[in-house]
Amino acid sequence: EPEVTQTPSHQVTQMGQEVILRCVPISNHLYFYWYRQILGQKVEFLVSFYNNEISEKSEIFDDQFSVERPDGSNFTLKIRSTKLEDSAMYFCASRGEILNYGYTFGSGTRLTVV
Amino acid sequence: AQSVSQHNHHVILSEAASLELGCNYSYGGTVNLFWYVQYPGQHLQLLLKYFSGDPLVKGIKGFEAEFIKSKFSFNLRKPSVQWSDTAEYFCAVNARGGNNRLAFGKGNQVVVIP
Numbered sequence: 266e267p268e269v270t271q272t273p274s275h276q277v278t279q280m281g282q283e284v285i286l287r288c289v290p291i292s293n294h295l296y297f298y299w300y301r302q303i304l305g306q307k308v309e310f311l312v313s314f315y316n317n318e319i320s321e322k323s324e325i326f327d328d329q330f331s332v333e334r335p336d337g338s339n340f341t342l343k344i345r346s347t348k349l350e351d352s353a354m355y356f357c358a359s360r361g362e363i364l365n366y367g368y369t370f371g372s373g374t375r376l377t378v379v
Numbered sequence: 380a381q382s383v384s385q386h387n388h389h390v391i392l393s394e395a396a397s398l399e400l401g402c403n404y405s406y407g408g409t410v411n412l413f414w415y416v417q418y419p420g421q422h423l424q425l426l427l428k429y430f431s432g433d434p435l436v437k438g439i440k441g442f443e444a445e446f447i448k449s450k451f452s453f454n455l456r457k458p459s460v461q462w463s464d465t466a467e468y469f470c471a472v473n474a475r476g477g478n479n480r481l482a483f484g485k486g487n488q489v490v491v492i493p
Contacts, residue, residue, distance in 0.1 A: 372422035
């Protein structure tokens with residue numbers, strides 16, 4: 266069964282540093298998403314991406330965040346200057362044209378900012 | 380924007396017991412409804428989904444959910460749980476049309492004791 270792959274599985278970074286979280290969505294999917302889950306809290310929507318541009322973003326997705334699909338297979342989330350409160354599990358998801366087939370999630374990247 | 384409530388965040392039960400997890404959402408329009416499961420160390424997996432038609436939906440691993448429109452609910456059930464059902468369960472909704480961002484509930488941590 267096709268999978269969404271996320272790397273790294275764990276990342277520890279110092280406050281103020283930049284991090285890039287990587288995702289390889291399913292190859293024929295067209296819609297891409299980032300979500301995050303702070304420990305003990307809800308899974309929260311960050312951003313959606315379609316046709317090489319952001320189609321929607323939440324209030325969480327401020328100027329320190331950016332997304333990119335640099336080469337047609339990877340989908341990255343960059344956090345420019347990490348803060349302690351960015352510590353969370355970050356999930357990538359993708360889906361095809363037909364919503365009925367649902368979303369496929371990656372196994373997540375655990376980001377710890379120290 | 381849609382929101383999702385899940386209660387009884389921690390559930391402990393014995394094998395062969397029945398499980399019911401509540402999910403209520405708030406949104407004035409038409410929604411699609413999902414239940415995801417996350418086994419320890421793994422990615423979010425789709426258990427079942429409701430888009431239209433029969434409000435009683437059957438999913439994988441013996442799970443089912445019932446959409447009750449008048450109650451804005453989509454409760455998950457399994458008549459007889461197994462130890463392998465130990466996981467976190469998330470209810471999610473998205474609005475028909477639009478960008479289809481998912482709104483998640485806080486999750487239910489279910490522990491099944493052998």
